[in-house]
Amino acid sequence: MSQPAIEVSGLSKRYVIQHESRHDNLRDTLHHSARKLWRKLRWGTGFEKEDFWALSDISFSVQPGEVLGIIGRNGAGKSTLLKVLSRITEPTTGKIKLRGRVASLLEVGTGFHPELSGRENIFLNGAILGMRRSEIKARFDQIVAFAEVERFLDTPVKRYSSGMYVRLAFAVAAHLEPDILIVDEVLAVGDSQFQKKCLGKIREVSRMEGRTVIFVSHNLLSVRELCSRVIRLADGQLAGDGAPDNQIEAHLGASTATDTEVSFEKSERSKSKSKIVRYLSARMEGHDNWLLPFGESLDLQLKIKVEQTIGELEFGVSLCTAQGQEICSTLSIWDSDLGIFSSGIHEVFVRFPPIDLAPGHYQIGIGVKSGHGMEDHIPEALRFQVIASALSAERPRLYSIRGAIAQEASFSRSKSSQ
């Protein structure tokens, strides 16, 4: 009886990248074809086309009732795999067998219409996700209760707060009752309490009701909590398949040194009057890949370029939630005067003492000021993730610690002067 719920064999998906720009209109295409023909006649070669294999030769199977996590870096093929599994796009080669009704939730609130009321959107969204009218009717009250929006059922969803919107959207999807549920990254939105509720619901769906779940997330913590098995993708290939802990460890270990240093060349900067000092790049010291274990200190090395000798520089660093809300910030003048900077490239170090930030994603904003005014300011300069460690079970997790940490943070210049 135990036939796998999902069987994937030799699955590949190819995208063709054209090295001449994309052709969104007919004129471009005609123009391009003409040039291609000309080049062929003249030199015997057309424009280069490059094949990009978003997935190559993926095979795995999932048993009914299993919760399979899929992890991998951005661009590893996770989303493509889900799109192929949900029939949104066709595979290039390979075969997939799905036993049972499939529902996929690649985005929260797909098809919600802002002008329609909550009630109307429940029906619309349910139908889009593949529910029948009668099924939606039967579960209507449950959906409303889960979403906690009873009072606003007849309000257009454009007036909903983003939290209500997400709750309602997830509630509809959670009551789909498919045999196979495919969930992508949808829990990244919403507050932590609601995320917990969603995870609980997914767990209930799989354990109590024996449904199969495929779960993709960047949040390794929830993958670890939820999944009974994890497959790891890297560059479109299956890099690992097994117990969550092993796969997550392998995923973290697979970090390369190259993206540990972040360059600000393409970062969005606020407008600044003076351009004597510019931030070049940053590294997190002691930990790879911008992953900070819970309970450890955060050490940043900031590389700056100074155009002419300047003193009294004031460096500022702020820690924010992934949504951009500031948690705490610090200024170098609170701590020490870093002296005169001659023209050239310098390094500035910032150390935040052990911050018991709850595991999750955070951002760092950086700025530097001189007597001439703001020199350089990059509001969303860096991203890092606090990951669970042995300590995280013992200590309370802080989320908002404005001020407290900031005064303890310390600045220094190059290592030798420390």
Add this chain to the structure above:
Amino acid sequence: MPTTELPTLVIEAGKAERNYWRDLWRYRELTGFLAWRDIKVRYKQAVLGISWAVIQPAVQTILLTFVFGKLAKMPAGDLPYPMIVLCGLLPWVLFTSAFNGAGSSLVGNSHLISKVYFPRLAVPISSLAVSLVDFAIMLAITLPLLMIFVGAPGWQLLLLPLFAGLALVIALGAGLWIAALTVRYRDFKFITPFIVQIGMFVTPVGYRTDFLPDWREILALNPLAGVVEGVRWSLLAGRTDIYLPGLAMSVVSAALLLVTGIWYFRRTEKQFADII
């Protein structure tokens, strides 16, 4: 739920789903919901609501009566000229709004297409509903006017749904082409207003062709000519002629457009999510 007989779905490269049409039938509720959404949103957002379905054709009737009836002095027979125009506008507005709707439906629903699976034909089909509602409203206003100014309708009125259906089939067939082409080439959306603009004059909307024997054959090459003449004939209880070769032309081209439209749509459908 018995776990022993779960439906099995096989996804394989290059194989058009064999049960596409069954799927489309299974998703009929979605088609209905999408149509319902379009209708609801259309009348929710507009301040004047239903009156749009009235104001627009009213203004057009006055304008066309002036241009064709007064300036060009086209023959009207013994009928009031505005009534000739109104009966012509009814199917013409149905066609243009259905054609516009179907043509832009895919790009308008791109967020759905890139995130959820369903037979994509549901989108252009559901977009036809709004134009049908507008048609019904306009018809409800036209009929009493005809009773007052022309006289009671006859048995010919019973054939009206057939003509309206024919207009929809032509609109859907042409709309499928435009919809599928716009996904890849966005400039096809500029073709729709162009066709509509030209069509307004080469289709006997503002004039009747039974008094133009020299031009009748040429005008009948336009598939909509047969439809418009047919609607006018059925609304005016046979007071204007129906030109059968023209109607035959309409039926043949409607079938041709629909079949090729579906063929092209189905052929390109699988790439929609990748390129939209």
